[in-house]
Amino acid sequence: MKSLFFFLAMMTVSFEAHAENCGDKIQGFNIWEELEEGKIVEKHTTFSIEEISRNSYFEGLVVPKKAGKGAKVEVEVQPKNTKLKARKTSWDLSPWELDNKYLVAETYEGAEAFGEELVEGTFTLRLVKDGKVLCETKDLKIYGGH
């Protein structure tokens, strides 16, 4: 009986330690322009984040609106070179004027999250609310050049 209790307790701790993968709950976006019938029009694209490099950057982060008030997005960067400091940055979310289905990470800056030059390593995306981790995607690769 005692061992059963211990097993259940371990399962609970283990479950809490491994939060759900974020998948599309945190997406990157880019805003861009193109010519349509001779006029410049602004567009945007949202997409899954699988990595980051100069060829797969994102200008900002959005989460579905249902994440709700008080949620925050975190980016935690771990450089491969262990002499370099890890960095963790978080942003509050607010309604995204380009698409009301999403909330946008306010004041997100690539340089703040990753540094002015991408350094090889990994990063974690995290959605948190009231101190609880709602989801977490770990070990996303940072390509620091070619």
Add this chain to the structure above:
Amino acid sequence: MCKKLFVLSTLLFVSPPLHAWAESVQARVTASGLNVRTEEGAITDAIEQSTMLEVLGNHPDGERIKIRYTRGGRPREGYVYKKYVRREGSHGVVEAEIEGDALALRSAPSLSNSTWKCAVKAEDGNKKNTVLILNEPPKHGDEVTWVKVKLPNPLPGCPDTGYMSHSYLKPFGAFDDLKTEAVAQKDCDGAECKGKGRTETNAEKDMQDLGKKLGDKIKDERGDGPFIAGVKAMIKNPSRRPASLKVSRGMVQMPLLGKRGNIGPCGSHHYFPRPNVFDKSRYESTAFANPTTACVLTSVLQDWKKNFCPNGGGCRIAWGDISHEHMAEFHGHASHNRGYCIDIRPMRKPSSGFADSPLAFWQDDYDPKMTAKFIQFLKSKGANTRQLFFNDPNVRRQTGAKYASGHHNHIHVCFPPNDTTNAVCNNLKVDSNVCPEISQ
């Protein structure tokens, strides 16, 4: 004696006064022999190396200058290609400023011969440093054109001569400050040319307008448009800086529209917009290309759209980094320092349409067939096969592209100047239906 006196007095009479030479722009012939031409291009004379010329102005084609020289004691005028002459500075050689922060002085024309401690700063305080380009033909090596220079004020312990990369020197030797000469009267009509009572300034302006019109006419007849006409002029004469183009370090910026700089020529998309997403304080463009590379890239963009992707969508070309405007070193991106190489995203499936988002070869939207076709197309345009990288193993097998870390989401292609790329560029005629952005 009497005859000699007559000849001498005639020479004195027809020769321009000395003070006129002193005030005029002078140039010296650097080619072993140089044809003198009419404004239409017919050869009328040939002059020897080192002949001193008085430069009267620019031909509207931007490639020739109008000159006056002395033949048999008599002044003659004509046009010569300015790439074969060197403007004379106050020291009898061409003076040049340094672009960037500083430039290494090397003991030999090679990247492996460096005397970094003797690098010359572009500026000391508010004073710009200059070097003197010595009278020696440029040397080519390490994909860099080298010129021998003399330093008026070398650092203590440093030599006063050495080699510098031509790309980072801005010679005063160009003739862009001179007016564009008018062309033959037959090309203007009626009141345009014969108006009376005009001030000299107005007359000069009319002449220049006329020259510009003719220059535009020449460009239109060649079917190049101002961007490619300027790029071709830069290829012929690397020190040329066409006024309509943004030029830096011997490279030219690809034409981009929109406040974010996304809209490239021929329906293409430039996906690394300004400001830099990693450092918004930097508005440094990475769309600067070697003139030959810019010309070939334009040919790629035009012919791909025309022949393989007329309706846009997933096959639309999205290109990113080429080279920085000012920063000579592209940190972590060394093959992008000289403007020869371009990053291009792979193709998307037609059903996916176009989007400015990353695309790796394992993603559903990726179109391997079209990407392989595109890489073969790049090879037909003279892509350097040793520096053609893309990591999809199936596409590599089909195209000969090579693996390189990080190239799962972009094709890395280089178009350095060579016989194939030069021919591609020479054959390029801008089609205003396909590339309206650069045809006017």
